Amino acid sequence: MRKIINIAPEGYKIIFSVLVVWIITYLLSIYFSYSWIGLLSLYTFYLLLIICYFFRDPIRKIISNEQNFLSPADGRIVSIKDWEDPDIGKTTKIAIFLSVFNVHRQWIPLNAKVLDTFYNPGRFFGAFKNKSSDKNEQTSIIFSDSNENIFKIKQIAGFVARRIVNHMNPDLNVSQGEKLGFIKFGSRVEIIVPRNFDIKVKKGMKVKGCKTIIGNFK
Numbered sequence: 001m002r003k004i005i006n007i008a009p010e011g012y013k014i015i016f017s018v019l020v021v022w023i024i025t026y027l028l029s030i031y032f033s034y035s036w037i038g039l040l041s042l043y044t045f046y047l048l049l050i051i052c053y054f055f056r057d058p059i060r061k062i063i064s065n066e067q068n069f070l071s072p073a074d075g076r077i078v079s080i081k082d083w084e085d086p087d088i089g090k091t092t093k094i095a096i097f098l099s100v101f102n103v104h105r106q107w108i109p110l111n112a113k114v115l116d117t118f119y120n121p122g123r124f125f126g127a128f129k130n131k132s133s134d135k136n137e138q139t140s141i142i143f144s145d146s147n148e149n150i151f152k153i154k155q156i157a158g159f160v161a162r163r164i165v166n167h168m169n170p171d172l173n174v175s176q177g178e179k180l181g182f183i184k185f186g187s188r189v190e191i192i193v194p195r196n197f198d199i200k201v202k203k204g205m206k207v208k209g210c211k212t213i214i215g216n217f218k
Contacts, residue, residue, distance in 0.1 A: 008105060010165045010182040011055030018048045054185070057105055060210035062177040064111070066146065069197075071212040072109045072153055072180060073189040074102040077205045085192050087116075087142055088150050092199065094191040094214065096207060098183065106155060106180040106189060107209045112143035114172040115150070119164075136188075139166045141180070149217045152192040155183050177210050193217075 007015065025041035062070065075096040083093035098104055118140045137157040144150050155164045166181040168174070183189075191214060199215040201207060207214070 005052065006057040006059060007052060008055045008057035008182055010184065011051065014184075015048070015051055015055065018044065018051055022048050054100065054104070056103060058103060060107065060177065062210045064176050066111055066176075067216055068110075069151075069191075069193075069214045069216060070107070070109045070176060071096070071207040071209050071214050072106050072191065073098060073104075073207070073209045075099070075189065075207060077201050077203050077207060078188075080199065080201075080203055082195075083192060085152065087140075088152060088192060088194060090195055091152075091192050092195060092197060094193070094199065094201070096189045096191070098187045098189065100185060103209065104183050104185070104187060105209065106153070106182065108174045108176055108178040108180050109153070109191070109214065110143070110145050110151075111176050112145045112151075112174055114168045114170055114174060115142040115144055116170050117141045117166060117168050119166070137164060139164050139181070141166065141168045143174075145217070147217065149194065149196075151194070151197075152190075153180065154188075154190040154192065155181055156188040156190065157183060 022041065022044040025037060025044050029038040029041045073096050075098040077094065078097045079093070079095040081093055083091045085091045120138050139155045141153045142150065155166060157164055163184040164181065167179060168181070196218045197215050198218050200213050
């Protein structure tokens with residue numbers, strides 16, 4: 001039987017909790033004639049559908065190509081600028097904003113090895129704001145590809161998001177298209193690459209994880 005929608009495991013607990021509330025309110029609406037219980041049951045059901053939609057986890061088929069650095073997330077490019085990164089040095093930072101309507105799964109953009117990961121607790125400014133890059137809760141993952149090109153992916157929580165899931169660990173070898181992690185609700189993903197990176201995207205452009213080519217290392 002073909003699945004209508006794939007649900008991310010990261011959302012199971014939230015979905016189960018809302019499902020239980022809906023079942024309880026639905027049963028109460030059957031046994032009691034209070035109209036507000038039926039209305040609450042209806043609203044809870046709609047909320048359940050919305051949450052299931054948010055935690056959708058599409059299977060992306062890719063043609064692996066070590067020359068192409070694929071987008072690690074769905075969203076819109078909101079910033080491309082030179083950046084002095086404390087771990088890599090002189091770099092370019094490409095920021096992708098994920099609205100609540102985007103898929104919030106992140107994928108590995110290139111065959112690589114995980115060098116290190118860092119978690120920094122922080123605040124929850126709107127992810128579309130540039131100050132969220134430094135001040136918001138975030139996880140940073142540093143990678144090295146087969147040609148020893150070093151790059152970093154940052155998962156940044158937004159105003160709504162309060163939970164970052166990162167599946168990466170140091171010394172892990174990963175393949176292009178593998179699942180990197182998940183950010184619950186509105187968020188931001190940043191790609192930090194050395195200056196020898198040929199960027200193929202522009203500010204304002206919509207990108208799709210595992211599909212859009214962000215660029216190539218020269």
